[in-house]
Structures are given as structure tokens and as C-alpha cells.
Amino acid sequence: MDRAQEVVEKILGGEVRAAARLMRNLDDGLPGAREVLKLLYPHSGRAHVLGLTGSPGVGKSTLTDRLIQRLREEGRTVGVVAVDPTSPFSGGAILGDRIRMQRHALDEGVFIRSLATRGHFGGLTASARAVITVFDAMGKDYILVETVGVGQDEVEIAATADTTVVITVPGLGDDIQAIKAGILEVADILVVNKADREGASRTYQDLLQMLELQNIRKNQSWKPKVFLIQAKENQGIDELLAGVREHQDYLAGDLAGDQGLNAVRYQRARQEFLELLKEGVFRGLMERLSENGRLEEILQEILAKRIDPYSASEELIAETLGK
């Protein structure tokens, strides 16, 4: 058995250390790591991927923490991908939060991986997908993907989860902003966290009303649910998880039709493939242009205003794609 196959067997067997090493090697751009990932791919597709997104400060990490706890109590294994620079899972938060999260650190059934930067692997989406594939191949039951709902990449990653949960809090003016940023449109489930705050029921009602309008427009068979919770106080977590399962059953059932699990997986595969393609073509082209000095030449022409960047890029693109 060759080296790559050996690593694959270990990861399929759920070995945390082998998986952690692979993820580091992927980040460092080791070619061997990519070969392992290729071999793992056919073994993915069994986990339920749960996306959690919302603005900074809405309590995504606390909610993630509560969901891990509840799923572990049920004996489910959990993988967590934190694509959120403000998440304590990414190590970027104040000490108190970090300590709170560490209680899962000794639990073998929980695996947390943070993606703070794009790394060597390629785009953010591709990096997140790679981690999801590894978790999935390891046999994790649930994969929680926490992203900050501000950047477009981050929203897209959460949007291609099996179930996408959008989190807000009362009084952020966020309910309105969410629509602007296109976040509401990707929500299968909406959560109003910090429900003890003033204006919680108003936010709840506003969201219901918006969903009503959206539903008419889209004619979807899944009607997004809205939950009022207090993650910190552990209130509403069971109800939320029941909602996640309802959506999980919906995706697997006949009712979903074109919007079921196959459609979600199709979108995810499409997104992943296209990002790999985009990053890879660009990187290959960049390397060539750097090596032969062409990039430097073009930049000097642009700076001297002898050519504009639009014409310069158009010429190069036509040349590369052979018209």
C-alpha cells in the first residue's frame, strides 16, 4: 500500500491526527496532500452540512457551541469549519470566548478547523470545501460551517450547505440589511438570537412578513422557519435542531423535488469545481507571466499610461483562450 493510500485508510477510519496533518499540508500546498484529497472524494457525501451565517456580534459562535454540545449528547460526531475572522474558533477573539470553546478540545468526537486566510490551496470556497470533504470522509454525522455573513464568498459558502441557518439579533437594523446583502434569500432557517432583547418580537414579525413575500415570489415548497432563541442561556436550541431535522427530512423526501438534496449537492459541486478552475487557471497564467517577464512589462506600460488595464487584460485573455 502506497503512502497516499495509507493516509486515506487512516482518515476513513476517523483518525484525527492523520486528518489534521492532511489539512495542514493542504494549507501549505503540498502536492501529495492534494492527491490524498482526490482519493477521499468518492467517500464523501454522507454528512449533513449545516451552514451558520450572520453579521459579527450576532452570536454565531455561541450558537455553534450549543449545537455541538447537543449533538454530542445525542452521540453524533461533529466537524466544524470556521470561516470567520471574528470567530473564537478561529482564535481571533477575546480570551473568555476562547476558553469557553476549549471544553470541546478534549472530545474526540468534535473536530474544529478554522480558515482565517485563503491559504495556499486556492480560494476560500475551495479551502472550505476541502475541509468539508475530509470531515465527510472521516464519517462525521454533522458538519457545521460558520461564516461571517458579510463578504460574498462567505455568504456563498454558507448558501451551499445542505441546511443554511441565518442568524440575526434584534435592533441591529440587520433584518433590513440582510435582504440587501442577499443573505435572507439563502436561508432555510432564520434565527433571532438574544431574544430577551427589546424588539425581538418585532424582528421576528418582520422576518415572517419578508419570508411571506419571498415565498410568493419563489414558489418554493420549503417555507423557511424562524426561531427565537437565547443561545447563551441554552434556550430554543432543541427547537432549532428539530427545525434542522425537519429540513433534512424535507430534502430527502419527495416534496422537495427539484429543490432537494440532489439540487443542493449539484450547486455545491458546481461552485467547488468552478472555484478550483478559476483559481487554477489564474495561478497557471500568473506563473507563466511572471516567469517570462510579461507581467512586469504590461504593468510598466499601464503605469506609463501607454495602455489601459482593460485593453491590456482583454488582449492577454484573447491570446490565452485562442480567441
Added chain:
Amino acid sequence: MDRAQEVVEKILGGEVRAAARLMRNLDDGLPGAREVLKLLYPHSGRAHVLGLTGSPGVGKSTLTDRLIQRLREEGRTVGVVAVDPTSPFSGGAILGDRIRMQRHALDEGVFIRSLATRGHFGGLTASARAVITVFDAMGKDYILVETVGVGQDEVEIAATADTTVVITVPGLGDDIQAIKAGILEVADILVVNKADREGASRTYQDLLQMLELQNIRKNQSWKPKVFLIQAKENQGIDELLAGVREHQDYLAGDLAGDQGLNAVRYQRARQEFLELLKEGVFRGLMERLSENGRLEEILQEILAKRIDPYSASEELIAETLGK
């Protein structure tokens, strides 16, 4: 005089309506608009571009508003690019904020353009750069670029401004997070807004200390300045603007050497060109793959697990770039 040249003349003359129409047409992907942009490019490079970035809630928009006001009082013309889904300039905020901003709406010397989505033009960076080029060609003295310091694209846009201002507030735990996200490293000027809040002087001291460490490491001749301000109460704005001018003088002077205006402009041209190239190559490739049915074929192979997305993208990239 042909149509494109006519539009160019109007924009060079500072005509707001012609410029606004061009920006809309660029968003809609009209090919004629791109031709106008090409003709405007040689006339850009005179404005001072000021990047303003920070997490949501730190008061970027209020500060932008104050800076516009002060610059206008001095008789300077101002262009504003808001690449921030949470900015009232993008129309995404609560009504009160929006009304507050509208006082500039009737001032011909202020032109505000928001970029909420990527639009048809290409990437976010390319869209922002296009707007900057138009403002610059119009003869605006200052171009303020407001971005939310969370997504990587947004940070990069602010980082290639002539002067980059990073805004934080006390007690966000943000000072620490800022480093994580790489925001601090791009700051020419740091602002602690809401300086009446508890912990302001602590945040100020922390930032000074971090800059000290950073300076030793980087051996830069520009030492980033830190300002304590209260944008809402109009306190500290004059001092901040003086700091911006000091940096502006620094860039133009001999002291800057390799880190002067030419270096900033080089980085900006490089970033713009590469994003145009990346988006353009990808788009061209996508069109071809969609037209000939190849994309659909590959996706079905991936979904059936007959190939993994990594191998599939590698094959296609090798084919496109001719090895």
C-alpha cells in the same frame, strides 16, 4: 466626434450626469461603457485616494460623512465609493442614517457611488477601481473608499488606497482581531472612534504598542499615526485630516523612497490588472464550457463520483494553458 469621445469630454469636464450614466452602464456590462473607461484611464492619477476600513459598527460612515463635510468646507471636491453592505451610503442602513447622509445629495461637489454587489463588471476590486478612475478623471480632489474590513477583497481594496485609515472602537476586542485579519498591517493611520467609551485610552495604548513592534519588523520610514476621535461629535476630525495630509506629503517626498506614491500606484495597477485578468479568463472559459456542454458533462461525472473536482479542474487547466 464619436459618441464615446463625447461622453469622455463631458466626464473630463466634471459632468455628474454623464459620469453617473457611465457607472450604471458599466454595472450593466454595456460594451460601450468599457470603451469610455479605456479613454478615461490616461486622465486618472491625480486624486488622492483615501481608504477607510473597519468592522461593522465602528462608525465608518459617520466618519466618512464628517470628512466629506470638512473637505467641502475647504472647497475640495469629493468622490465616495462605498463597498460596504452595512453602509448607509449603500442604502442598506436604518432610515435615520440615510437621512443624515442625504444632506450631501444636493451638493454638486460630492459624488457618492455604492457597490453592494459585484455587478456585471467583474470582481469587486475591478468595479471599485473603475469608479475610482471615473472620479479621478472627473477631477475630484479626494476619493474616499469606504469598505467593511472583514472580507479579504474589501481589505485589499482599502489597502491599495494612497492613504489607508483603519477604524476601530474601544472594547470590541477588535484591536486583537485586526491583526489576525491582517488589517493592521495595511494601516497608514489608525483611528479609535467613540473615544468617550470606556477603555479608549487602553485601546489607544495597545495600538501604539503593536505599531512599535510592527515598525521594528518592517523597518518602514512611515510610522503609522493613531488618533482618538468622536466622529459623531465632530471631535478630532481636523487632527485626523492633518494626519492624512502629513501622509500625503510623505508619499510625495524623498523620505518615502520605495514606499512612496509610485509604489502605491504600482500595487494598485497590479491588483487591478490581475483581477481583470482573473475574472476575464474565467468568464471566457465559462462561456466556452457552457456553450459546448462540457461544464454540464464534467459536473455529472463529479456528482456520479467518477471523477473528483480536483482532477477534473487540473485536466481542464492543462488543456486551456496548453501545458
